[in-house]
Amino acid sequence: MSKKTLNGRGAQKNIQNRFFENKHEILDEYLNFCEVEGEEADRNKTNYIGVFPKTFVNKVNSPDVGMGFSANPYQGCEHGCVYCYARNSHEYWGYGAGLDFERKILFKKNAPQLLEEKITSKNWEGDTIVFSGNTDCYQPLERKLEITRKCLEIMLKWKHPTGIITKNSLILRDLDILKEMAKLNIIQVNISITSLSEDTRRLLEPRTASIKQRLKAVKVLSENGILVRVMMAPIIPSLNSHEILPLVKKVAELGAVDVNYTIVRLNGQIAEIFKDWAYKTIPDKAERILNQIAECHGGSLNDSDWGRRIKGEGTISEQVKNTMAIAKNRYLKGKSKKKLDTSHFLELKNPQLKLF
Template identity: 75%
Template sequence: MSKTQNSLKGRGAQQKVHNRFFELSHEMRDDFLNYCEIEGEVADTNKTKYIDVFPKSLVNKVNSPDVGMGFSANPYQGCEHGCVYCYARNSHEYWGYGAGLDFERTILIKKNAPELLEEKLKSKNWKPYPIVFSGNTDCYQPIEKKLQITRKCLAVFLKWKHPVGIITKNSLVLRDLDILKELAKFNLIQVNVSITSLSETTRRLLEPRTATIKQRLKTVEVLSENNIPVRVMMAPIIPSLNSHEILPLVKKVSELGAKDVAYTIVRLNGQIATIFEDWARKTIPDRADRILNQIAECHGGTLNDSQWGRRMRGEGTISEQIKTTMHIARKKYLPKEGILPLETEHYQQLKNPQMRLF
């Protein structure tokens, strides 16, 4: 892959983009979630900033019917991993930041997440349903190594015997193997490891601050060896960038013990279209037009598709080719039993001991 000399190394987004909810002339006070610098200013140390926030709740109901989760929880907002295609970038605008470099350089931290989670699980109105960490940003991004907020939340899930799912592309999840093994004894845990490519070159361009492909493959292997159900997320599949890797990737992760593989086709919603196109023209200029045109071909001629059910799978010839290839790969390499649904009975018995009488 050739690339130009003016790309910003170590980041996914290559530019700041203004927040759509504020006019460029609008000024925000420095002490309110930090002042967002006007796009184009030179001052850029390329360092990540961390800001404490204090939400009143942690668990969110997911209303989108095609994302495969009912509830999610995010101990962090923004993500230092810097995946250029990340659909969650747009959510940073609600906090007063941009979806580009701000998303990966300004991380909001919810240190009270474990307490908020326990309040939710203790609530008399709460009915057990798997809660996914994180759904929006990676709960094992680099700062988790120091703060251990996700680990503390997993301890709460174990205490209450409540089901939890994890989505991550960081091998740091193995640090918490002791808790995960205990959760697995009661069928309370599923781990979704995101692996978009087997190529380290592609990984460095697409996801510059994530764990290496080698580390992620090792993560799948170690989790599986410890009887922790693993699903690999090949998400997103980007035509002409990683779409040719479906068969070898599914074969490889199945050999390491993965029980399932899921996928989505990239869609560049909101500001992400601008960010992704800028990234493509700076890092893979010789392939940018072809990739962008093929993404658009999957979404009716545009880079984004917001239609539920269709937006994750796309439409047209390329989309059908990807769907067919994934079907062949799963049928050939993956076990038929897949992953069992998580248990809720243990939580119900713990919360209401009288349930044991039935």
């Protein structure tokens, strides 16, 4: 491994915000002086920035993403997953997709208020809202601020169908709320587990919960009647693609009812970030992995075509698809996959429905 790697981070450098087009540049005189002089200087600290957005629940228009609405209490993510597709969204806030994404975390102070206003609005019909479709709603700052917990309290209050996507075992803190939601069949949790190897996890996702803790979350949630799916996302050829069968077997034994997957896609600025990371952290495998990723996406690392961008195409993608199908047929066959219940919310919002 290169001695120049930045410990505890996924991205190994900052990336210029493409929307600035070199017209604006944020400079730090001390750090830029050190760079000119050939010295390394990096504070590597995380900054937390409170914001007050006008909206919180977002409609998801992508046809190949399995959700209709998402809500993200945080923008940017300290987990530092080097492959994260959400990195590009940080540019809309004026920051970079590289280290800025991991070190400048925006938290939405008024998220619970906006959420309740949305679901009680006249035309809202109770579509499932997923926390979070972009960045992790249980990243480290949540332990202190509890924005996600406050949002879940509102969802339980209104008996509203809810989805959660996370790779942090901090979700177990809110087991009391989730258990009550499970009784109403209004909660589904998706735990992201990309590997069973801690070495791989540390490389790809340096500030996430350990694999052991995530497996514990699958087990505890399932034992408490909470519907749990696992996301093996992304699958990266020659890095974790060989783990499909053992991973599905393990999470099925712990109570997961389904496993879904995506093939890694390096859209926007992520291709440059991932390439830099690969050559610094796994130089002996970097070229092979990058070539195989490109093979899954029509010869390009940057793939935004609907359909192909999620599952890929070609020989490697087909092998992944077939292996996942075998694993699910072997270990998950017959598992219950209930649809979340909207009736409790609709009756609570409009008591007159009980008359019919």
